[in-house]
Amino acid sequence: MSEKFEQGVQALRQQIDARISSYFSSCVHCGLCAEACLFYTETNNPRFTPIHKLEPMKKLWRREYTFWGKLGAAFGLGQSLTEDDFAEWETLVYDSCTLCGRCSMICPVGNDITYMIRKQREGFSVAGYAPDGMKEATRRALKIGSPMGVTYKTLKAALAHVEKDTGMTIPVDKQGADYMTLFSSMEIVNFPEYIESIARIFDAAGVSWTISSKAFEATNSGIQIGNKEAAAELVNRVVIAAEKLGIKTVISPECGHAYTAIRWEGPNLIGRKYPFEVIHILELLDQLKKEGRLQLEYKDSIPMTLHDPCQIVRRGGVVKQPRDLLNSVAEHFTEMKDHGVMNWCCGGGGGVSANERAEPLRLQVFNRKKSQLDELGVNTLVTACANCRIILEEGLEHNEMDTEVISLTELIADHLVKDESNA
Amino acid sequence: MAKSIFLQSDNRKMHAGWLLLLLLCFIVQPFDSFANTSESRGIPSAAVLNPAAELWRDVRQREQLTNGTSQVKGVDSGVLINAYGDQWRKFRMQQLIPVGGYLLLGIVIGLALFYLIRGKVAIEGGESDKKLLRYTSYEQLIHWFIASIFLFLAISGLIILFGRPVLIPIMGKEAFSVIASACKEGHNLMGPLFLVALILIFIKFVRRNIYQKGDLSWLLRGGGIIGKKHVPSNFFNMGEKTMFWMLVLVGSVIIASGFVLIFPVFGLGREWMELAHVGHAIGAILVIGVIIGHIYIGTIGMEGAIEGMKTGYCDLNWAKEHHDLWATKAEQQGEVISNDKVSRLRDVSSAQSLGGHVQEE
Amino acid sequence: MGQFIDGPLWTFSLSVFVLGVIWRVVTILIAGNRSDLATAKGSAGKGAIRTVFSRFVPERTVATRGRIQLIAGYLFHLGLLALLFFAKPHVDFIAERITGLSWSAMPHWAFIVSAEAAFIGLILLWLHRVLNPVTRLLSDLDDHVGSILVFLVMLTGCLALAQAFEPLRLIHLLLAELLLIYFPFSKLMHAFTFVMSRGYTGATMGRKGINA
Numbered sequence: 001m002s003e004k005f006e007q008g009v010q011a012l013r014q015q016i017d018a019r020i021s022s023y024f025s026s027c028v029h030c031g032l033c034a035e036a037c038l039f040y041t042e043t044n045n046p047r048f049t050p051i052h053k054l055e056p057m058k059k060l061w062r063r064e065y066t067f068w069g070k071l072g073a074a075f076g077l078g079q080s081l082t083e084d085d086f087a088e089w090e091t092l093v094y095d096s097c098t099l100c101g102r103c104s105m106i107c108p109v110g111n112d113i114t115y116m117i118r119k120q121r122e123g124f125s126v127a128g129y130a131p132d133g134m135k136e137a138t139r140r141a142l143k144i145g146s147p148m149g150v151t152y153k154t155l156k157a158a159l160a161h162v163e164k165d166t167g168m169t170i171p172v173d174k175q176g177a178d179y180m181t182l183f184s185s186m187e188i189v190n191f192p193e194y195i196e197s198i199a200r201i202f203d204a205a206g207v208s209w210t211i212s213s214k215a216f217e218a219t220n221s222g223i224q225i226g227n228k229e230a231a232a233e234l235v236n237r238v239v240i241a242a243e244k245l246g247i248k249t250v251i252s253p254e255c256g257h258a259y260t261a262i263r264w265e266g267p268n269l270i271g272r273k274y275p276f277e278v279i280h281i282l283e284l285l286d287q288l289k290k291e292g293r294l295q296l297e298y299k300d301s302i303p304m305t306l307h308d309p310c311q312i313v314r315r316g317g318v319v320k321q322p323r324d325l326l327n328s329v330a331e332h333f334t335e336m337k338d339h340g341v342m343n344w345c346c347g348g349g350g351g352v353s354a355n356e357r358a359e360p361l362r363l364q365v366f367n368r369k370k371s372q373l374d375e376l377g378v379n380t381l382v383t384a385c386a387n388c389r390i391i392l393e394e395g396l397e398h399n400e401m402d403t404e405v406i407s408l409t410e411l412i413a414d415h416l417v418k419d420e421s422n423a
Numbered sequence: 424m425a426k427s428i429f430l431q432s433d434n435r436k437m438h439a440g441w442l443l444l445l446l447l448c449f450i451v452q453p454f455d456s457f458a459n460t461s462e463s464r465g466i467p468s469a470a471v472l473n474p475a476a477e478l479w480r481d482v483r484q485r486e487q488l489t490n491g492t493s494q495v496k497g498v499d500s501g502v503l504i505n506a507y508g509d510q511w512r513k514f515r516m517q518q519l520i521p522v523g524g525y526l527l528l529g530i531v532i533g534l535a536l537f538y539l540i541r542g543k544v545a546i547e548g549g550e551s552d553k554k555l556l557r558y559t560s561y562e563q564l565i566h567w568f569i570a571s572i573f574l575f576l577a578i579s580g581l582i583i584l585f586g587r588p589v590l591i592p593i594m595g596k597e598a599f600s601v602i603a604s605a606c607k608e609g610h611n612l613m614g615p616l617f618l619v620a621l622i623l624i625f626i627k628f629v630r631r632n633i634y635q636k637g638d639l640s641w642l643l644r645g646g647g648i649i650g651k652k653h654v655p656s657n658f659f660n661m662g663e664k665t666m667f668w669m670l671v672l673v674g675s676v677i678i679a680s681g682f683v684l685i686f687p688v689f690g691l692g693r694e695w696m697e698l699a700h701v702g703h704a705i706g707a708i709l710v711i712g713v714i715i716g717h718i719y720i721g722t723i724g725m726e727g728a729i730e731g732m733k734t735g736y737c738d739l740n741w742a743k744e745h746h747d748l749w750a751t752k753a754e755q756q757g758e759v760i761s762n763d764k765v766s767r768l769r770d771v772s773s774a775q776s777l778g779g780h781v782q783e784e
Numbered sequence: 785m786g787q788f789i790d791g792p793l794w795t796f797s798l799s800v801f802v803l804g805v806i807w808r809v810v811t812i813l814i815a816g817n818r819s820d821l822a823t824a825k826g827s828a829g830k831g832a833i834r835t836v837f838s839r840f841v842p843e844r845t846v847a848t849r850g851r852i853q854l855i856a857g858y859l860f861h862l863g864l865l866a867l868l869f870f871a872k873p874h875v876d877f878i879a880e881r882i883t884g885l886s887w888s889a890m891p892h893w894a895f896i897v898s899a900e901a902a903f904i905g906l907i908l909l910w911l912h913r914v915l916n917p918v919t920r921l922l923s924d925l926d927d928h929v930g931s932i933l934v935f936l937v938m939l940t941g942c943l944a945l946a947q948a949f950e951p952l953r954l955i956h957l958l959l960a961e962l963l964l965i966y967f968p969f970s971k972l973m974h975a976f977t978f979v980m981s982r983g984y985t986g987a988t989m990g991r992k993g994i995n996a
Contacts, residue, residue, distance in 0.1 A: 018815040022980040025812060025973050029927050030857070031918035035849035044768055046917040065811070067969045068926075105996055106843045106850075108857070109974055110835055110982030264992065267821035277823070317825050317993035341994055342843060560916050561852065567911045601951050605943035612942045615900055616907075735915075769917045 005083045008127020012060055012081075015119035023116060024061050026109035027051055033103035033113055038344055038368040039096040039361070050103040050113045053092045056085045057120045086129040093117065093124055094131050095358035099224075099257075099350030100310040105341060114315070121226020130225050131355040138221040138230050145237075147221045147354065148185035152213050158188050159211070162196045168203055170195075173245065174210035179284075180247040181209055182218035182238065182262070184255035186386035194254060194386070197413035198281065204416050205293040209251075215241035218253050220261035222269075224351030231261065232269040238262060242276050249277040251284060254409055256311030256349060256385040263316065280312060281409055282384055286321035289328065295417040296328055303332040305378040306408075307369070307392065308343035309385030322384055322408055329415045330382075336372045344368045348391030366395035373403060384408045499692045511697040519701070523708040524585055530712045534719045544725040548740040553759045555742050555750065557731030562627060566732055569620035575613050577711050579606035584704060611685045618678045625671055631658045632667040637748065655747040666713055677706040736765050786950065789958050794881070797961035804968025805976055812980060824991040831990010832983040838995070839982050852912055860905025866890065866898035867938070873947065899942060906935055930972050933963050 031049060034040040039048035046052070060081045063069040072078025101114040124130055137147035144151060159170045171177065179202075187194045202209050215237040222231025242250050252259040263278045279287075288294040306326055312318045319340050326333050338344055347365045352358050369392065373381065381403050383389055392405045473479075493500045558566070582590065583606050591599050638661040641654045654660075659667070680699035683691055691699075721729040727741035739759060742750035753759070820828075842854050868874060872889035879886035890898070910931045913919045937959045944952035967973070989996035 016815065018812050018817045018980075019984045021812045021815045022977050022984060025808065025971075025977040026981040028971055028974050029913070029919060029922035029924070030853055031916060031922055032846055032850045032853055034918045036843075036845045040918070041849070044917075046768075046921045049918050049922060052918075052922060065815075102845075104985065106846050107981075107985075108839060108846070109978040110839050110985045112985040112988065115985075115988070264822050267823075268818065271821070273821050273823070314994065315992070317989075319994070338844070341996070342845070560912075563915045564852065564908065564911050567915070568907060571907060571911075601949045604946045604949055605952055608945040609939065609943045612896070612899055612945065613903065615896075616904055619900075619904060769920075 002083065004126070004128050005086065008086065008123045008125075008129070009060065009081055011126040012057060012120065012123025013064070015057070015122055016061055016065065019112070020057070020116055020119065021061065021065060023111040023113075024058055024065075027111055028109065030108060033107055033111075036102045036106045038100075038102075038347060038365045042365040042367050043361075047092060048096050050097070050117070051111070053089070053097055054113070054116050054120055056081055056089050056093075057116065057123070059085065083127070086124060086127050090124060090129040090131070091358075093120060094134065095352065095355060095361055097350060098310070098345045098347060098352050099315075100345035101315045102310075102342065102345065105314065118223070118226060121224075122228060123226075125225045125227045131351075131357060133355040133357070134221065134225045134351045137351075137354045138225050138227060141217070141219070141221045141234055142230055145215075146185040146217045147219055148189060150185040150188050150217070152216070155183070155188055155211075155213075155216055158192045158195060161192060162199055166196060166199060168199055170199055171210040173213050174208075176246045177208050177210035178248045179207060179209040179251050180212055180242050180245060180249075181251040181253065181281075182258065183211075183216055183253050184219045184258055184386045185217060186219075186255070186390060187253060190390065191386055191407065191410075193410050194407060197407070197410045200413050200416060201285065201288075201294070201409070204295070205288045207288070207293075210245065210247075212238075212241040212245060214244075218255055218258035218262065220258060220265075221351070221354070223261045223265055224257060224354070228269060231265065232271075235262060235266040235269050239266070239270060239274060242274075247276050249279050249284075250274075252278060252280045254281055254384045254386055254407055256309040256316075256387060259316050259318075260311045280316065280318050280321075282312070282318050282321045282325065285409065285412055286325055289325065294412070296412065296415045297417045298415065299329055299331040300411075300415075301331045302380055303334060303378045304330045304380045304382050305334055305336055305373075305376055306339065307336075307346065307381050307383040307388060307405075308340060309383060309388045310343070310345050310349055312384060313343065314341045322382075325408060325412060326382055329411055334376060334378055336376055338372070344372060346388045346391040347395065348387060353387055353391055362391070363395060363398050366391075366398065369395060370399050370401065373401070379403050381405045382408050382411060505693050507694055507697060511701070514701065515704075519704055520585060520588060523704065524588070526708060527581075527712060527715070530715050534716065534724075538719075538723060543723060546726050546738060546741050547744060550727070550738050551740040552762050553739040554736040554762060554765050555739055555753050555758060556735060556760070557737040557742070558735050560735060563732055563735055565620065565623045565627060569617070569624050572613055572616045572620050573714065576610060576617060577707070577714070579610040579613075580707055581711070582606045583610065614678075614681045614685060617674070617681075621671065621674050621678065628659075628667060632664045634661070634664060638664065656745065656749075658746060658749040660746065666717060669713060670710060673706045673710050676702055677710065680706070734765075734769060736760075736769075786954050789954050789961070793961050794957070797964040798882070801964040801967055805973070808968050808973055809976060809980070812977065817984070820988070820991060822991070825993035826990050828987035828991045831988070831994075831996070832986040835986025835989065835996050836979055836982045838986075852908065856905045856908035856912065858905070859901040860909055863898045863900070863902025863905060864934075864938070866894070867902055867941070871895055871898075871941075899938075902938060906931065906938065910935070926971050929966070930970050933959070933966060934972075937963050 029051070033051050034046065034049035037048060037050050040046070040050075059079065061069075063073060063078065063080050069078060073080070097114075097117050099114050099118055101112075104112040104114045107113060121130070140149050141147045159172070162168075163170055181198060183195065201207075217234075218238075220231055220234045222228065222234050238250065250262065252262050259280050263280070266278070267273050285294065289296070304326065306322060308314065308319075308322070313322070323333075336343065346369060347362045352362055379402065381392060383392065383405060384407065386407075389405050389407065396403050396405070499505070583603060586599055586603055586606075590602070594602075635657055637655060637657065641656050641661040680703040683695060683699035684703060687696065721732070725745075727738050728745075730741070731737040739750065739754075742753070842850075846854055869878075870887075870890040872895070875886060875889040910928075913923050913927065913931070937956065940952070940956040940959050944956045947953070963972075986996055
């Protein structure tokens with residue numbers, strides 16, 4: 001038994017709190033969580049049953065927290081957690097779970113299975129049983145500042161491009177701004193339109209904002225791989241930068257897990273409350289629209305539907321805002337049958353998109369989204385997460401579907417009342 | 424209340440009922456004059472001398488059923504002595520129990536002999552490495568649901584029927600009274616579940632059990648169990664279909680008569696109860712006999728026969744040998760799957776909770 | 785033997801049950817949860833209460849893909865609860881032995897309906913457990929022991945329905961006592977901890993402003 005393994009078990013042990021104890025005590029093995037999980041519904045492989053993915057943690061809990069487990073241990077009977085368990089469960093824990101949280105919504109005894117898997121990853125990552133792709137991403141995030149290796153230099157180039165296109169000046173490191181916005185690397189590299197969009201929206205709405213050159217990265221590989229130290233470090237960078245600039249509110253971008261990281265896990269990771277607020281870009285846009293600061297013109301007549309990013313909607317609580325926003329710019333917005341907090345995941349969340357070996361499985365489970373879209377027959381898919389967007393585009397391409405994926409923020413920016421008419 | 428009219432029509436129904444009962448008895452075995460045994464007819468000569476004989480005869484209502492009047496309002500309250508009651512009792516004790524018992528015993532012995540001669544029917548081509556989906560998990564579920572209820576009802580019912588001649592000599596009256604009470608209560612309570620189970624089975628399986636072309640040739644050629652040659656058959660063969668219909672039809676008689684027996688609330692008189700009991704018992708013995716055969720084939724009688732109900736999948740070679748027409752069609756439609764895939768879908772590898780590997784496509 | 789089952793064993797098993805359940809609940813509570821430092825969007829308390837009740841209503845995924853478990857689960861649980869608390873012999877027993885309080889028992893027809901429902905539910909649930917690949921993979925000894933013990937208690941209760949034979953009543957009572965003793969050490973605890981699980985999840989979701 002290696003030392004790393006022991007540390008992993010110890011890390012896992014530390015995660016077992018009242019919630020997890022009550023969850024394991026309540027689980028009657030009814031198997032309903034499988035029916036809510038796209039990895040099961042699309043493969044029919046019973047090993048993808050959400051609660052089954054927690055077998056290692058359950059084994060530890062049973063051994064150390066239950067009567068029969070302790071009795072067995074006293075007589076040298078029963079099984080204890082082994083390194084083989086980590087090895088065998090690694091793919092189940094990382095490749096076949098996107099932390100989408102759908103199982104947690106339907107469990108009859110109310111178990112938050114997703115929370116448990118998130119916690120179980122803490123033990124796995126310490127023991128060294130995590131996918132290489134995610135290990136690398138976390139290493140890059142800590143060392144370079146971004147899981148994709150994006151540096152401030154890259155951002156500066158992107159910003160210069162936007163400035164050239166729009167003729168605006170993008171405020172960087174502006175002391176005392178109301179809002180400080182973050183980006184995900186994916187947006188900087190793949191969707192710079194997003195940066196341009198918020199620049200135009202904030203300009204039109206007269207928002208005082210800035211970007212920090214020290215902390216612009218919103219994604220947090222630490223919470224995906226399940227490493228609370230790494231996660232805390234990444235959150236802390238943002239907190240320090242925001243405090244230095246005297247920011248009132250930090251804006252989480254159109255990225256799902258970034259919102260969970262900075263909004264919900266962040267204060268708990270660094271162990272203190274923030275002196276500022278955190279808001280999701282969609283919440284802010286909705287707020288601006290309601291305050292009348294966002295003037296939007298005409299509605300698109302093409303039918304549109306919304307893909308709810310799990311971490312923003314189901315796990316984040318931003319449910320109504322994207323709908324109100326989309327309705328204000330789309331004439332024919334139709335919901336998928338399962339939507340809102342019960343939407344189906346794109347298949348690439350929770351670090352799965354950074355995990356190369358999971359790609360075949362990920363493309364297989366994309367069938368869930370495909371059948372949802374086929375059923376609805378709408379060819380324009382609006383979403384609000386850069387990661388979802390990439391995964392959706394890949395899946396659509398793989399299935400040779402001609403559905404267009406657009407960002408809600410960009411869509412809103414396109415409908416801004418033009419300056420000329422405003423004046 | 425027009426009580427007399429009600430009772431009259433009841434009587435007519437009752438006579439028709441006896442006719443049906445006679446028919447039912449005829450199916451099992453031609454009994455000689457069970458309804459008019461010489462014993463019950465015979466009048467002791469001394470009775471003629473008895474001045475109370477006339478009165479007694481009227482009270483017993485031997486000649487015909489007459490209804491007196493009574494202050495008590497209720498079913499059968501006008502009947503002082505039901506002459507048929509004794510006939511029913513005699514039928515139960517002297518015909519139903521011995522004949523029924525020997526019939527079931529005969530079936531068991533017959534199957535044992537058959538097994539000794541023929542042995543287990545093997546899959547000729549041996550097990551293949553491919554399978555066909557035969558029953559969905561819902562189909563397996565309702566099969567085992569009806570099976571468990573049937574077994575409970577059959578065992579408790581047989582104890583009630585054969586307890587007196589078989590169990591009392593072994594365990595004594597006191598112990599048997601406890602068991603009989605338990606069986607009666609359990610049988611009554613579980614009985615209605617059989618109706619639920621039968622409805623579920625009927626809805627799910629009726630379409631595959633409609634007789635088709637080719638079914639008769641299966642029958643004419645002895646179903647393949649007798650002799651060595653296999654006979655083509657559909658998803659279900661003629662034997663299975665007949666069992667299905669028998670379960671549905673005779674089962675309905677058993678259920679209907681069972682309800683009459685448990686809930687004496689439908690205003691049915693004693694004669695109806697007697698009739699219901701006879702129908703219930705004869706029907707049940709017939710179905711139990713058939714199900715013994717069914718269980719024999721599923722367990723020791725035939726290799727691979729139970730797989731479909733145990734795992735959902737059956738061996739391709741087995742399917743070809745026993746349900747050729749269905750297997751060929753399924754094969755043409757590309758429904759054949761490899762054993763590997765089946766074990767992955769069923770996760771056979773990890774019977775113990777930890778172990779096995781994640782399969783990725 | 786009869787006196788033992790009726791007297792000391794009953795007292796013992798009831799004590800094990802009560803103390804065991806309290807012990808289990810307390811152990812979970814003292815494991816503790818760290819307080820959430822993130823600014824809440826909604827009320828944790830309201831969320832907890834909402835989820836405790838809202839999970840009784842099946843979500844569409846459960847109502848379609850999980851309808852066997854749903855229907856069988858409800859038949860079993862409702863039937864069992866009705867039998868446990870409203871069957872005439874139970875009402876009398878509870879009044880005489882435990883609370884001293886008596887409430888009205890359900891009529892005989894309702895008893896029959898509850899018993900039928902509970903049996904259909906439990907048999908289907910257990911068969912589903914052994915037949916469905918998912919539940920077969922998940923299930924362990926505890927699940928089977930729990931199901932079978934509850935089934936036996938229900939069955940012997942029905943066999944004793946005539947209330948005419950002391951041995952039948954004692955067998956039922958003995959099995960019920962075994963069940964009480966087994967209860968705190970098993971998954972049967974979900975009868976109590978489900979409130980905690982739903983509550984914890986509901987509180988977290990409530991803080992985030994999500995109706996879970």
